[in-house]
Amino acid sequence: MPKRSTYHHGDLKATLVSTALRLIAEEGIAALSVAEVARRAGVSTAAPYRHFASKQALLIACAIAAAGTLTEQMTRAQEELPHHEDGSADPVEATAVSAAAYARFAAENGSGLDLIFAPELQNAGDTDLLQAGRGVMDALLPSALEVTGGHARDALELLERQIAAAHGYAALLRSGFLSRRHPTIDDVASHAAAIARSLAREARQAARADRQG
Amino acid sequence: MPKRSTYHHGDLKATLVSTALRLIAEEGIAALSVAEVARRAGVSTAAPYRHFASKQALLIACAIAAAGTLTEQMTRAQEELPHHEDGSADPVEATAVSAAAYARFAAENGSGLDLIFAPELQNAGDTDLLQAGRGVMDALLPSALEVTGGHARDALELLERQIAAAHGYAALLRSGFLSRRHPTIDDVASHAAAIARSLAREARQAARADRQG
DNA sequence: GTCTATACTAGGATAGAC
DNA sequence: GTCTATCCTAGTATAGAC
Structure with a gap:
């Protein structure tokens, strides 16, 4: 750690990102200001512009960064499920815990796929961001595909439903609509899981009926 | 309509509200500025402060205003359902069309219950706003209660699930996550209805099993 | 009831010192 | 690589003329 003279950080760039994420968690994406991030990081309001254009x-x-953390948390939630000897787990449950992990992330961070897939950011055409967005989908798709018996369209549809419900629950929690009845993030996560489970079971039944019919 | 000298509007107050709602629909709640509303309404930036503190x-x-429109649209959606001779309609379907109406409203207006129940606004303690919020719930609760066989807790839970899913679908549409696959508001509304239907059927079955068990 | 003009705040971004 | 200082823009809100 070569800390020379006036440097305030070994890695201001990373500090700024984590500080910004905390600020987004508190105030929302729209309220983010570079100046406030700089103040919280203990540097001048000009400093961030050395690291971000x-x-x-x-x-x-x-x-x-959010996409990376989210992918990791959803993946870990799936890995923590009980697995059979052949390494497989119940795919319905895998989608449910993924949805719960997403709801938790969105509630805690005040953002989720709306940040990762925000049009203003997507339009910048950043390769790493595109990659990160794909990473999130890659963490979700396999178990959804298992549920639908390999049918890609149905798997995507299931995914969207589950994530929409989880996202909506997290958003309504933050907006105050639910706050009296469900004060905790745990509640939101378990409700998101319950909805995801219902939707996944329904999709699995539809897939089975399709195979027989 | 007594339009004297320099007056620009017969009812600037109402014009400002509808202009603001249009601006929220375009840019989101956070991006709303009184100055921009005034410009779009064709008045000076000081004029709104004669009507709003x-x-x-x-x-x-x-x-x-949003709560009123939303209540009206959800109520009408329920009324447009096929009714039996005794005036009753399928309650599962009633909750589904309500959820669809909500999703449509949220997608079109870029806001919904998050605006109506926003903590910063609720904390102002405005009686009319509290009333309007209750009106929205009153439009939703009866059919949910029918589905759960009169069980209030379960009805509220069902409602929250359905609305969360509808809200999330609308939010993800606006955020760009769904935009390639579901470009239209109609798609979002019908998806929200489908989820709501699934959840309502499940709740109805649970209520029936409860009565028998 | 609306105008013009203004005070004040805050953020985005850059220039130049160190 | 970070600082101080500054420019510019934009918004909230008020004062006083008409």
Whole structure:
């Protein structure tokens, strides 16, 4: 750690991203300001511009970091499920715990796929962000495909339903609509899991009926 | 309509609210500015402050107006369902069309219950806003209660699930996550209806099993 | 009831010192 | 690589003229 003279950080760039993510968690994406991030990181309001060309560039870095954490948490949730000897787990349950992990992430961070897939950021054409977005989908698709018996269209549809419900639950929690009845993030996560489970069971039944009919 | 000298509007107050709602639909709640509303309404940036004490007061008026429209659209959707001779309709279907109406409203207006129940607005303690929020719930609860056989807790839970899913679908559409696969608001509305239907059927079955068990 | 003008705040971004 | 200082833009809100 070569800390010379006036340097305030070994890695201000990373500090700015994590500080920005915390700020987004508190105030939402729209309220993010580079100046406030700088203040919280203990540097001047000019310092971030040495590391990010613009506010948008900082937001893209945040979206990439969020995608990484989200992917990791969803993947781990799936891995923690009981597995059979052949390494397989119940795919319905795998999609349910993924949805729960997503709801938890979105509730805790005040953002999720809306940040990662935000049009203003996507339009910048950043390769790493595109890659990160694909990573999220790759963590979700396999178990959804198992549920639908390999049918890709149905798997995507199931995924969208589950994620929409999880996202909506997290959003309504933050917006205050649910806050009296469900004060905790755990509640939201378990409700998201319950909905995801219902939807997955229904999709699995439809897939089975399709195979027989 | 007594239009004297320099007056620009017969009812600037109402014009400001509808202009603000349109702006929210385009840019989101967070991006709303009184100045921009004034410009679009063709008045000076000071004019709105003759009618609203603050930006928050304007937002409260918007929330009340949104709640009224939303209540009306959900109620009409339920009324348009096929009814039996005794005036009753399928309650599962009633909740489904309500969820669809909500999804449509949220997608079109870029806001819904998150505006109506926003903590910053609720904390102002405006009586009309509280009333408007209750009106929305009153439009939703009866059919949910029918589905759960009169069980209030389960009805609220069902409602939350359905609305969360509808809200999430609308939010993800606006955020760009779904935009390639589901470009239209109609798609989102019908998807929200489908999820709501699944969840309502499940709740009805649970209620029936409860009565028998 | 609306205008013009203004005070104030805050953020995005850059220039130049160190 | 970070600082201070500054420019510019935009918004909230008020004062006072008409």
